[in-house]
Amino acid sequence: MTRKLHLNAFLMGVGHHEAAWRHPRTEPARLTDVRHYQELARIAERGTLDSVFLADGVALRGNVKHNALGGLEPLTLLSALAAVTDHIGLIATVSTTYNEPFHVARKFASLDHISGGRAGWNIVTSAGEAEARNFGVERPPHAARYARASEFLEVVRKLWDSWEDDAIVRDRAGGLYADTGKIHPIEHAGEHFAVGGPLNVSRPPQGHPLLVQAGSSEDGKEFAARHAEAVFTAQQTLEEAQEFYTDLKGRLAAYGRRHDELLVLPGISPITGSTEREALRLEKELEDLLIPAYGLAQLANMTGIELTEDALDGPLPDVSVETEGAQSRRRLVVDLARREHLTVRQLIARLAGGRGHRVLAGTPEQIADQLQEWFFNGAADGFNIMPPILPGGLSDFVDHVVPELRSRGLFRYEYEGRTLRGNYGLARPRSRYARPEAVVAG
Amino acid sequence: MTRKLHLNAFLMGVGHHEAAWRHPRTEPARLTDVRHYQELARIAERGTLDSVFLADGVALRGNVKHNALGGLEPLTLLSALAAVTDHIGLIATVSTTYNEPFHVARKFASLDHISGGRAGWNIVTSAGEAEARNFGVERPPHAARYARASEFLEVVRKLWDSWEDDAIVRDRAGGLYADTGKIHPIEHAGEHFAVGGPLNVSRPPQGHPLLVQAGSSEDGKEFAARHAEAVFTAQQTLEEAQEFYTDLKGRLAAYGRRHDELLVLPGISPITGSTEREALRLEKELEDLLIPAYGLAQLANMTGIELTEDALDGPLPDVSVETEGAQSRRRLVVDLARREHLTVRQLIARLAGGRGHRVLAGTPEQIADQLQEWFFNGAADGFNIMPPILPGGLSDFVDHVVPELRSRGLFRYEYEGRTLRGNYGLARPRSRYARPEAVVAG
Incomplete structure (x- = not known):
């Protein structure tokens, strides 16, 4: 079988561009309207995309004065x-820092049942100060968050395995509902968690919902190599993307994993036009709607570099790019500004489209060329699509770029798998508690 | 306006009767099938019921060897x-003991947005030992759980109020999305919680999702009087129900609340037949499918009274009925056995239908008579309907008992409110942070 691209639609309010809510092609009143997200999921499914994805944080982040923030909680939304x-995968972000593994295992197991095997979990560790303040704790250090996350994953996987696939007997005449010898207490007792189990939901259709991760720090990459099956990442240049791809894939063997057991999906914000001029016009329209104060605040959030409006038309001041912990995005931004000799105003415009992810403005052919180049040159197994405006930017991509990718043989015409895991080409894990001789249920 | 009944459909797997999963009118394979629950919600909506409700616990409770346990997490399910x-209220149980107020406030706010103002929260404090073991803690004492619950509620309400109703300005031309003077940090610092806020979801359509409670202990009743807007309760006789109703309503004034600000909804398990004989036949069919070992285990769970199969055909042994903490169900069960001179076998059969809730087997007219009697005599504002088998028992109720209640002028023909709160006849709370002169949004 030819290697095919995998495409995820990253859904965010009325668009990823900071000024999306001000653009005439969006309706910001739909931010908390479930029908908006249902329309997006249907568009993505029309394009046979692998999955839709919702980011998350457990605090009001960013400046709501100038941007449409305050949307819906991802897991609650994904059931709807x-x-x-019928086919599209449903990936929700949930933090391991302010949650309990029993709840998280159960909610994803429930979503996996509800969706017939389409659930995925984007694992984050919640770096923010405002998030810690909503849970009455000091912000835990980077390494401590990842240590907790790793044990959290271990517990969640045990809970997903706690009902073997054939535990439910359902013998009505004999009065035997389940073979309790195949439902296992997990009796986990670790550094961070003590969990008895078993889970109170039967085994998810996928065995384990898909595990996704997006951290690019050293701890993040090691965590991904150990646990993740898909990785979202921000990469600006082919060289950097190749380096990241090679680095991450190279870490898999240490955990006994093959190269194809983890998919690398760089983010791109496609600004699609039927001509290049049309695409650039849309990009310019969005840029003209930017609010500098908001962009500067975002720059500070992303990099820690705090500037005033006086600095807009000069270069980015000299700053350290030591990547400490979660600050890998800082290096990306500083490198981008230096490489392209951007003023601060130009830099915040570049970041406005994708918060450090790559913005591709052009015709469907031009965008497909870029995706193809990365896909064929060891930089990507697929892409995380971040449309600047929603739903318009997603339907532009699905109706114009997807057909181009299909005609090049790079992307499916129809869903092939029955589950998210199946469409991503990943195996269904068997329960760790199943006896070796047992046959794994399909 | 004439006083009307309120009816909630309590959804539980393939039925409330312990043997429901063995009865030919159920399909136990649908326990984790979302379409089963969607069908139930649509049946309830066809009957213009106020709401559907899902109980919950955060452990596998009961004996899965002999009963269909292990269903879906309520909040995840309710979005689906x-x-x-379009109209029916959606009430999910969530515990205050093993959760964080920020998550709970946010999930219910999200469900309220997703459903257009139909969310309700049944507040429980998780008494079980197995539940504590899934969160690595000792089971907290009764009073401590209620103290935490009360502060938890306070925090959640502050978070729901943290965005004033008119905080979102959405001025696209001016670039002003929200009036941040109307989005308030809550800065809660109490005995159990420190939460900064604001919430990261805008104010729920209902202001506050409906608050429901079901504890009948002294702490439980006091908590209900202070916080709850609907109370589910198990009452076997008119006299006991009247006593509970009067007691609870009498506690409201101390919290500055009116009698009609809290609805009392006793549970009933209706076994409906077109003749009395048909109803009794269904009851007998279910009884014949009971598994004594399961019934004895349930009796032990419910009352702490542990018996073996040798005891089945004798009377219930003498036991203390001091109601300590959450053990109010123990008194109800012991009183029932003594009042009706039941053998243990007869007692577990009586409990099998509704776990201590009242079982009413009869024609639609006979069932309506019973509901009417309690409704007119100070024992109920409505009922929590617990069909023995699902979906059949719910459609029997909706298609036969509901029309009888309507023709007696006791129940609505059409939805009148636009929200759950509206259908229950309850006011929409305004944000505590709104300035006194501000007009409250509809």
Whole structure:
């Protein structure tokens, strides 16, 4: 079988561009309207995309004065999307820092049942100060968050395995509902968690919902190599993307994993036009709607570099790019500004489209060329699509770029798998508690 | 306006009767099938019921060897029901003991947005030992759980209020999305919680999702009087129900609340037949499918009274009925056995239908008579309907008992409110942070 691209639609309010809510092609009143997200999921499914994805944080982040913030909690929303779709994967972000593994295992198991095997979990560790303040704790250090996350994953996987696939007997005549010898207490007792189990939901259709991760720090990459099956990442140049791809894939063997057991999906914000001029016009329209104060605040959030409006038309001041912990995005931004000799105003415009992810403005052919180049040159197994405006930017991509990718043989015409895991080409894990001789249920 | 009944459908797997999964009118394979629950919600909506409700616990409770346990997490499930219904209220149980107020406030706010104002929260404090073991803690004492619950509620309400109703300005031309003077940090610092806020979801359509409670202990009643807007309760006789109703309503004034600000909804398990004989036949069929070992285990769970199969045909042994903490159900069960001179076998059969809730087997007229009697005599504002088998028992109720209640002028023909709160006849709370002169949004 020819290697095919995998495409995820990253859904964010009325678009990824900071000024999306001000653009005439969006309706910001739909930010908390479930029908908006249902429409997006249906568009993505029309394009046979692998999955839709919702980011998350457990605090009001960013400046709501100038941007449409305050949307819906991802897991709650994804069930409502499951109800109106049949094939598309549903990936929600949930933090391991302010949650309990029992709840998280159970919610994803439930979503996996509700969606018939389409659930995925983007694992984050919640770096923010405002997030810590909503849970009455000091912000835990980077390494401590990742140590907790790793044990959290271990517990969640045990819970997903706690009902073997054939535990439910359902013998009505004999009065035997389940073979309790195949439902296992997990009796986990670790540094961070003590969890008895078993889970109170039967085994998810996928065995384990898909595990996704997006940290690019050293701890993040090691965590991904150990646990993740898909990785979202921000990469600006082919060389950097290749380096990241090679680095991450190279770490898999240490955990007994093959190269194809983890997919690397760089983010791109496609600004699609039927001509290049049309695409650039849309990009310019969005740029003209930017609010400098908001962009400067975002720059500070992303990099820690705090500037005033006086600095807009000069170069980015000299700053250290030591990547400490979660600050890998800082290096990306500083490198981008230096490489392209951007003023601060130009830099914040570049970041406005994708918060450090790559913005591709052009015709469907030009965008497909870029994706193809990265895909064929060891930089990507697929892409995380971050449309600048929603739903318009997603339907532009699905209706114009996807057909181009299909005609080049790079992307599917129809769904092939029955589950998210199946569409991503990943195996269904068997329960760790199943006896070796047992046959694994399909 | 004439006083009307309120009816909630309590959804539980394939039925409330312990042997429901063995009865030919159920399909136990649908326990984790979202379409089963969607069908139930649609049936309830066809009957213009106020709401559907899902109980919950955060451990596998009961004996899965002999009963269909291990269903879906309620909040995850309710979004999927919201997506296929328009009017019916959606009430999920969530514990205050093993959760964080920020998450709970946010999930219910999200469900309220997703459903257009139909979310309700049944507040529980998780008494179980197995539940504590899934979170690595000792089971907290009764009073401590209620103290935490009360502060938890306070925090959640502050978070729901943290965005004033008119905080979102959405001025696209001016670049002003929200009036940040109307989005408030809550800065809660109490005995159990420190939460900065604001919430990262805008104010729920109902202001506050409906607050429901079901504890009947002294702490439980006091908590209900202070916080709850609907109370589910198990009452076997008119006299006991009247006593509970009067007691609870009498506690409201101390919290500055009116009698009609809290609805009392006793549970009933209706076994409906077109003749009395048909109803009794269904009851007998279910009884014949009971597994004594399961019934004895349930009796032990419910009352702490542990018996073996040798005891089945004798009377219930003498036991203390001091109601300590959460053990109010123990008194109800012991009183029932003594009042009706039941053998243990008869007692577990009586409990099998509704776990201590009242079982009413009869024609639609006979069932309506019973509901009417309690409704007119100070024992109930409505009922929590617990069908023995699902979906059949719910459609029997909706298609036969509901029309009888309507023709007696006791129940609505059409939804009148636009929200759950509206249908229950309850006011929309305004934000505590709104300035006194501000007009409250509808």
